[in-house]
Ligand code: SF4
């Protein structure tokens with residue numbers, strides 16, 4: 001209502017000056033009572049431009065509604081629409097050691113994420129619900145859950161977009177032990193990550209403590225590892241991977257992508273060691289190239305490609321070694 005009033009005043013004000021000027025000119029030409037002409041023109045101005053303002057406002061609101069629906073495929077509804085969503089949460093009871101579903105009805109606006117929905121449930125309906133999160137903006141990687149069967153970041157998933165007939169199912173990640181409700185234990189994940197030594201390695205011991213040089217890099221050199229350095233360690237790729245799901249010994253896509261990231265960094269001097277450490281069935285060769293890791297990754301890291309490139313690099317190393325052996 002406030003906006004509409006401003007529009008009407010704006011249009012009325014726009015018309016005042018030219019119409020009053022016209023009134024002055026006509027009254028001077030016809031030598032009439034200028035006051036009456038002023039008042040007449042002023043009244044016409046207010047009516048005409050107010051009507052214009054109202055019409056503009058009407059079509060503007062219609063236009064915004066139309067664009068919104070078109071842009072969002074009609075799934076969220078107009079700006080001010082409140083959707084009612086049933087949130088089915090797979091909760092793990094620490095006492096009974098069993099997974100059970102609890103359902104909650106929440107009201108959501110068009111911009112709300114699944115994490116907003118979970119926080120809403122915790123704050124207004126069930127404070128005993130456990131959910132892990134921190135940044136709420138896809139950076140910390142701590143809100144990973146399975147949404148409608150797909151490993152996803154709760155804070156980056158629009159709840160209206162994934163609702164199927166008004167229902168959203170949220171479960172804890174599958175490959176890690178559940179601590180409570182949606183919170184899983186990342187210990188094994190971090191152990192695997194640590195095992196590949198995801199740090200820049202320098203042969204000179206002094207450099208390990210402090211840089212003794214400026215390590216200039218060309219953009220081309222940076223591009224080789226940059227996409228793989230965007231990993232936020234959310235663990236979604238591990239959860240999506242069918243091999244990790246069936247063989248917990250497999251090191252998994254996250255750690256392997258990090259091997260590739262450091263191998264491609266020209267500042268790193270660990271060399272072949274990085275490859276030989278993962279040249280085993282529970283390492284590089286455990287990957288069956290399902291590609292589910294890259295599909296699940298919210299940061300576009302593409303671990304599946306990294307693993308295949310590591311396989312090629314390993315095969316090349318092996319051929320080089322064989323050739324050298326034959327020459328001797
Ligand atoms: S590679 Fe992607 S999905 Fe896997 S942990 Fe890193 S950010 Fe998450």
Ligand code: FES
Nearest residue numbers: 136138141143155
């Ligand atoms: S809360 Fe940080 S990534 Fe979702």
